[in-house]
Amino acid sequence: EAEVAQSPRYKITEKSQAVAFWCDPISGHATLYWYRQILGQGPELLVQFQDESVVDDSQLPKDRFSAERLKGVDSTLKIQPAELGDSAMYLCASSLVPGTFNEQFFGPGTRLTVL
Amino acid sequence: GIQVEQSPPDLILQEGANSTLRCNFSDSVNNLQWFHQNPWGQLINLFYIPSGTKQNGRLSATTVATERYSLLYISSSQTTDSGVYFCAVTSGGSYIPTFGRGTSLIVHP
Numbered sequence: 001e002a003e004v005a006q007s008p009r010y011k012i013t014e015k016s017q018a019v020a021f022w023c024d025p026i027s028g029h030a031t032l033y034w035y036r037q038i039l040g041q042g043p044e045l046l047v048q049f050q051d052e053s054v055v056d057d058s059q060l061p062k063d064r065f066s067a068e069r070l071k072g073v074d075s076t077l078k079i080q081p082a083e084l085g086d087s088a089m090y091l092c093a094s095s096l097v098p099g100t101f102n103e104q105f106f107g108p109g110t111r112l113t114v115l
Numbered sequence: 116g117i118q119v120e121q122s123p124p125d126l127i128l129q130e131g132a133n134s135t136l137r138c139n140f141s142d143s144v145n146n147l148q149w150f151h152q153n154p155w156g157q158l159i160n161l162f163y164i165p166s167g168t169k170q171n172g173r174l175s176a177t178t179v180a181t182e183r184y185s186l187l188y189i190s191s192s193q194t195t196d197s198g199v200y201f202c203a204v205t206s207g208g209s210y211i212p213t214f215g216r217g218t219s220l221i222v223h224p
Contacts, residue, residue, distance in 0.1 A: 042119075042201050042214025043158070056211055089156055103148065104212075106158035 002026040004107035006092050012113045018080035021110045024073070025094030031055075033104065034067055034077050035091040043091055049075060082114045117142045117206040121215035128192050128222050136187040136218045138202035145205045147178050149187050152199040152217070161187070161200075192222045 005024040013019050025032050031050050035043035046065065047057040051072035060067065064083070069075040079086055089111050093104040118141040128134055138147070149161040162169050162176040164185065169176050173192075178185040189196055199217040206213070 040216070042203070042216055044214070045211050048210065058211075091156075091158065093158075103160060103163040105160060106150075109156045109158075111156065 004092055004094055004105055006090075006107035006110055008110055009108060010111050010113075012115065013082050014115050015084055016081040018078065019082050019112065020079075021077045021090050021092075021112075023075045023077070023092030023107060025075075025092070026096075026105055029094035029096050029105075030072075031095045031097070032069055032075050033093040033095075034075070035093065037089040037091055037109075039088070046077070079112075082112075084114050087112055087114045116209075117144070117204060117213050119202060119204055119213050119215040121200075121202060121218050123218060124216070126218060126220045128220065130192060130194060130222055130224050132192050132222075133188070133190045134192060134220070136189070136200050136220075138185040138187070138204075138215055140183050140185075140204050140206070142206045143183070144180060145207070146212075147185055147202060147204045148212075149176055149185070150201045150203065151196075152201060154198055158201070189220075192220075194222050194224050196220060197222050 034046045037043040046060045047067045048055040049069045067077045089109045091109045092107045095104045120139045122137045146165045148163050150158045152158050164176045164178045166180045173190045175188045199219050201217045203212040203214045
């Protein structure tokens with residue numbers, strides 16, 4: 001069964017360092033999402049891609065976060081510099097149908113701890 | 116923006132019991148999805164259900180869009196049902212999904 005892949009699964013870093021997360025969506029899925037989930041809360045959308053274009057990044061803290069999906073397939077989310085408040089689970093999801101909130105499939109997530 | 120409230124926030128069951136989880140939303144929705152987040156953090160699709168009723172094994176869901184709520188039913192609960200259940204919606208012309216805070220379920224053997 002096709003799955004969304006994410007790496008690394010866990011990341012520990014010190015504040016002010018740079019971190020990067022990778023996501024490979026289900027093959028053929030045009031839409032890719034990055035979410036941040038703080039402990040005890042629901043996921044919050046950071047950025048949404050359709051193919052290689054950003055559809056929405058209104059919730060992305062652009063002073064330190066960046067995301068790209070250069071060839072419209074896999075994607076990288078970067079934080080530079082990391083802050084203590086960035087400790088969270090970072091989730092990637094993909095969906096087949098572009099342009100709408102359709103059925104999403106999530107990867108296993110990257111759990112980030114900033115010391 | 117739209118508000119999504121889930122209840123109860125916490126639920127403890129004995130194996131074999133039935134339960135109903137509720138998701139209320141403050142505005143009309145275009146889409147609604149239920150997820151189960153297992154203890155390892157993986158979010159698993161349960162239902163994509165903007166309206167109507169669906170069933171999958173021991174789980175079923177009903178969304179009454181006109182009354183702005185959705186219900187998730189779990190029958191004959193098992194320990195593997197433990198985790199956090201989230202509903203997520205989109206509303207109006209927005210494609211940005213809003214998640215509730217979830218219902219944390221613990222099923223004891």
